[in-house]
């Protein structure tokens with residue numbers, strides 16, 4: 001399946017003081033793909049997500065979405081263009097009901113009300129729509145967050161560690177939901193994840209970052225057989241810095 005890229009990071013660079021958190025990072029996400037973004041702790045994955053969603057301004061390079069350079073746009077402008085994002089720690093509003101959470105980014109007219117119910121139904125939370133979000137388990141809050149970003153009808157969804165802290169049953173629902181969104185609605189996903197079973201079992205392509213740059217990309221099998229990737233994760237006893245990632 002060779003499709004045009006929906007998203008491209010082009011030579012993206014970002015420093016915090018003297019630390020280059022993202023260093024000349026380039027990769028593409030093809031339309032309709034589920035792409036995994038992996039790498040040891042501190043590789044720059046979250047910073048790249050922050051740059052893609054507009055939370056952090058890049059120093060140089062470009063973020064291209066559907067062929068347009070969106071590097072200068074604010075987060076809400078990117079969201080309205082179809083770039084949605086969830087966070088490593090969920091950002092649902094605990095003292096609002098599920099239904100109220102669904103309308104945080106959009107006005108609640110009748111048509112959208114129906115849509116919100118439909119999305120909550122898809123994640124099996126519609127019966128709880130009048131409860132507070134704080135009554136949900138952590139995994140259910142992640143499902144709510146995913147349902148909520150659908151309200152803006154994103155074409156690309158950036159998911160930050162969807163599996164972290166989620167029990168196996170809910171994780172199954174979450175993964176089924178991701179595949180449904182891709183297969184029937186044509187959504188595209190870029191997923192930061194440390195759970196290698198999820199990455200290898202569900203991603204069409206895997207992009208590996210280390211020390212701010214992309215060191216490999218390809219299928220799960222290709223990545224698992226890549227020497228440089230193994231070294232980035234586990235280091236080598238002879239490595240001058242004794243570098244060792246603990247992300248896997």
Ligand SMILES: Nc1ncnc2c1ncn2[C@@H]1O[C@H](COP(=O)(O)OP(=O)(O)OP(=O)(O)O)[C@@H](O)[C@H]1O
Pocket residue numbers: 016019021039040041042043044045046047048247
């Ligand atoms: N706001 C900031 N100020 C200073 N340094 C930062 C900031 N944000 C990130 N960093 C540093 O940038 C580097 C990349 O961090 P980042 O969180 O992007 O990595 P990551 O790949 O997402 O790691 P993890 O898998 O642990 O979440 C790290 O060395 C981190 O300490």
